[in-house]
Amino acid sequence: MGISFTILSSGSTGNVTVVHNGETTLMIDAGLSAKRIEELLAMREMTGHNIDGILVTHEHSDHIKGLGAIARKYDLPIYANSGTWGALEKGIGTIPEQNRIVLETGQHRDFGSLRVESFAISHDAAEPVGYNFYDGSEKLCVATDLGYVSDKVRTAMEGSDVLVLEANHDIEMLRMGRYPWNTKRRILGDMGHLSNDAAGAVLSEILTGRTKRTYLAHLSRDHNMMELAKMSVRGAMEDRGCFYKDSEFRLCDTFYDQPTPWDKVSQS
DSSP, X not given: OOOEEEEEEOSTTOOEEEEEOSSOEEEEOOOSOHHHHHHHHHHTTOOGGGOOEEEOSOOOHHHHTTHHHHHHHTTOOEEEOHHHHHHHTTTSOOOOGGGEEEOOTTOEEEETTEEXXXXXXXXXXXXXXXXXXXXXXXXXXXXXXXXXXXXXXXXXXXXXXXXXXXXXXXXXXXXXSSSOHHHHHHHHSTTSOOBHHHHHHHHHHHOOTTOOXXXXXXXXXXXXXXXXXHHHHHXXXXXXXXXXXXXXXXXXXXXXXXXXXXXXXXXX
16 A cells, blocks of 8 residues: 555644554654644544554654643554653653553664654754654655754655655744744754755755655744745755756645645655
C-alpha cells in the first residue's frame, strides 16, 4: 500500500502528524489538547483507536501538550529517546511502564513493513530529533524545529520522496516583530528555528529528481504567512541556481487549524 500521511496541525501553537502504511498508523507529536487532536482526527475519518503509537520529536509544549492525555485514553505506547524521556517526566503525567518505549537517536524500529529511523537535529531541547519513514523504496522525512541544517541532517533528508520541512519565519518580520530581543535571538540562533530563506537554501542543496513535494511546516503565526513562505523559499532556491517546474516539484501548504489532505508518498 505504501506510505500515506496527513499533517493534522502545524505551527507555533501545536504540531501533530499521522503516518500510515496500511498495517501501522503512527502519530508524530501531540502538541494540542487531546480533545482538539480527536477533532482533527475525525476530520480525516479516524479516532485515537486507529493509532498504534506516538513518536515524540522533543519535549516543548507545542509538541507534547496532549501527549499524556491521549496516550492514557487510548492506551498508546510512546516512543522517545532517553534525553527526551528525561525531559518529559513532569510534563505528561503517569504513563504505564509498558508504554514508555525508548527509541534512541539514530536507531530504527520496524512496524511491520514500515521502518522508522530518527536523526539528531539542532534545537534548544534535551535531545531533539527528526524522523524518516521507509516502506520499500518510499521515503518520507519529517524535520522541523531546527536552528540550522548540519551535514548529517542534510544527509538524513536526502533521497526523500516527500519532505516535511520547517519554514518558521520571515527574518525581517521577526526582527520588526513584538517579541523581546532575547526571544528573537533564540529563534534566529543555531538552536532555534529555520527561516524561509534557510529552508530554501537547504532545498537547493538536497533536491534531486526524486523529491516531488515539500510541505512547509511549523510557520509562525506572528512572523510568517504561507504565501510569503512559498515565495521566499522558491526565491532562495532560484538565487542558488535551483529552478524547477511545478509539474516536477511542489511546495505544499500546512495549517494550524485544519489537517492537510491525505497524501500518498508514491504519488507523482
